[in-house]
Each structure stands twice: as structure tokens, then as C-alpha cells.
Amino acid sequence: MLDEILEHNYTYGFTNETLREYMPLVDVAGKDVLTVMASGDHPATAALLGAKKMTCFDINRFALLWGGLKLAAFKTLTSDQFMQLFFDEREGPIKNKDYLPVRDALDPETLAFFDEFVKRKILREDCLVDNPRSQLIEKRVLYLDHEKYEATQKALCNCEISAVQSDIFDLPHLQQKYDAMFFSNIDSKVPADKYRRMMEHDVPEMLKDGGTCVAAYRYKPVGEWDDFHTELFRPDKLAKRGINVLKHEFKDPFADTHHVVALYKS
Ligand SMILES: C[S@@+](CC[C@H](N)C(=O)[O-])C[C@H]1O[C@@H](n2cnc3c(N)ncnc32)[C@H](O)[C@@H]1O
Secondary structure (H helix, E strand, O other), rough: OOOHHHHHHEEEOOOOOOOHHHHOOOOOOOOOEEOOOOOOOOHHHHHHHOOOOOOEEEOOOOHHHHHHHHHHHHHOOHHHHHHHHHHHHOOOOOOHHHHHHHHHOOOOHHHHHHHHHHHHOOOHHHHHEEOOOOOHHHHHOOOOOHHHHHHHHHHHHHOOEEEEEEEEHOOOOOOOOEEEOOOOOHHHHOOOHHHHHHHHHHHHHHHHEEEEEEEEEOOOOOOHHHHEEEHHOOHHHHOOOOOOEEEEEEEOOOOOEEEEEEEOOO
């Protein structure tokens, strides 16, 4: 199982988005959230910001397993143990002694996968993209600060979380409505016409009134992506479905300007 999963999938060890800048722009406190799993940092941050219920999706089995490991680590480890598990020799194998306390909090599939991963001393550098130092990650997320780590731990224990392996385009089949949705930069990995159709037809149905969908993360300032935006997010068409489009710019840890495109349902 492990070889097959790793052969066809790779995932981000930690986020490469400045989540701490844009996720607080969305009101998730006490709300229902749909988020990409990716590295597990999106759901961890949404929980810290107060999400009550969360569905984590990803097309990639390894991302769901890695995210499951990280969310279980939050629930079971102190912040020092968490740092040791994820950042001590972060490109080498996961050490058994660091992994053992997390085992009890894993579901059977994630447990079987990581038991083998640890036993076979799989190198993280061989299967994770962007697994940087903690000094960079703390500039991208909120939870590495000691007090915030404990708040994240408590929030994750109080949040009802489910995970589903799904293509983004199959999410409407879940037939659920959400207050907030986080789609990372999946827009850049899929056909533009399909994504545009989803924004115009499915997202307005999936959002509750007053809800927000963070529909794209861009690694450039707004102006440099105007054509791209126009293709994916047509304000006139979206307005007919009660959706307003806004772009929020912010500085990333290297002082570059990034932005997100957010869809708001009135
Ligand atoms: C687009 S990637 C980029 C990583 C991201 N910037 C971060 O900070 O973690 C985020 C996740 O989207 C998932 N993904 C890519 N295409 C997808 C699709 N069509 N449907 C669902 N998930 C997808 C990937 O497996 C990955 O885990």
C-alpha cells in the first residue's frame, strides 16, 4: 500500500501560503468549513480561528494521510514534541520515539501507513515538497507560537473533522453547504474552463448565505494576474448568482506581494 501511495502522490510537508495573513480575513468562528487538506496546515489554522465543523478534501491519498498525521500530532503532542517530530532532521526519516505518542490518535488506515513509513525509515525529502525550517513556517502559520499551539490543540479537539478523498470537481456531490471554503491554488492545477464553471455554477450553491470561498491563492500582486483573473472569475456572471469578487493583497515572509481571490455570497 505504501509504495503505491507514494509512487502516485506527493504532498507539501508544510504550507507554502501565508495562511496567517489571509485566513483571518474569513469569519470561520463557530462555522462549517470545507478546506483542502494539503499539508494539514489549512485545517489546523481554520480550527485555531474557531471552525466548529470541518470537511477536509484532497485528491491525493498521501496528503490526506500526512494531514491526518499532523492533526493527530497536534492533539497528542506538546509543542516541543511537535517541533521534534516535524522539524528535527526534517528531511530524514521520522523517528520511532517521536512517532509513538501519536499512534493512539490515528485512524486504522493512517496508523498502518505510518507504522510502515516509520519502520522502513522512508526519507521525508523523497516524498514531501517544500518541507522548510520552522523559522520560515512560523512566518506563514499562526500555530507555532507556544500559546497559539495550545489553542490550536484545544480547538482541534473541539472541532468535528472529517476527511474525504475527492477531486475538487466532485465536491458538489457531497450536497453540503458551508460558511467558508478554502481551495488553495488548485485553480492553477486544473483546466480553467472547468474551474470557471465550478465557480459560477457550483460554488454559489455550496455556500451558505453570507459565506466566503477563498477561490485562488496567487504568488503575485493583483495587477500581474489580471488576465488570469478575468478568465476564471467573471464578476458580471458571478454577480447574477449573488457573488461578489474581491482580491486581498498581503506581504509574504520574503516581502513579496501575494494575494487571494475571495468570493462572497450576499
Ligand atoms: C494545489 S496544492 C498546493 C499546496 C499549497 N499551496 C499549500 O500551501 O499546501 C494543494 C493540494 O491540492 C491538492 N489538489 C490538486 N489538484 C486537486 C484536485 N483536482 N482536486 C482536489 N485536490 C487537488 C493537492 O493534492 C495538494 O495536496
